[in-house]
Amino acid sequence: MNKRRQPKLGQHFLTDTRYCSRIVDALGLRADELVIEIGPGHGAMTELLAARVRRVVAIEVDPGLVNELRQQFEQAPKVEIVHADVLLTDLSAICRQSDVNQCYVFGNLPYYITSPIIHHVLGFAGHIRAMGLLVQREVANRLVANPGTRDYGYLTVFTRLYSSPRMVLQIPPGVFSPPPKVHSALVCFEMLSTGRSVSLEDEEEFLRFLKQSFAYKRKKLINCLSPVYPRQRIEQELGRLELSSGARAEELSLEQFIALFLHLR
């Protein structure tokens, strides 16, 4: 195995085969589906995925690893290795090429771009049936956080718009080579059947509203939103939702954010 590693690409490879099996068991894969794998690395999970599903398309940015993977999976018709940056990849086109409407997205993510990857991938929410993402434990805590808790923030509400995430497995640093400095966790996401929980006429505008709401952590929501909406109206609409004028963004559920947005716009 080629041990050359580019630290800049967040390369921490899974080497503990017991954990690899536990991860694939936890994903809830269906035999007839397409899996899009983000960052296959040396293919530790790719092989296990291919044994369970109809087809795996694995997207890797490192050209050295791509060469290695193409040799490794030369005789595996189920596996396609794509040399690309996942952040520039159209997942809906991969689904179309595989003659499916929806896929499963799996990735032991490069931690330095976890958030951009989640944002990019959820841009294709309608083409995803479910996802399993291995992320830094702190990010996992944010993804599954409840309103009113320390970890609840923009990323939490953003992902809730499209999916319901669940913490599935804690993963210690020692199962990777080289071991990362942080603990990891597997989070599985069931996508909401409509692609998002509530139909919004203008999703982009809602996401801007959400960002503005969380612009100043721990500041009152009214102060975050007052550069955009008149204070009096914000106060009035918060009252209508039975929220105090001192409420903070961290306290609102997705449904409350949507209601506030629809009333304020």
Ligand code: SAM
């Ligand atoms: N899946 C492998 C495993 O579990 O052993 C490797 C996981 S490693 C944490 C992350 C992988 O993502 C590396 O192979 C890295 O080269 C790749 N990667 C980093 N940035 C990427 C990007 N923008 N697009 C696609 N792959 C990327």
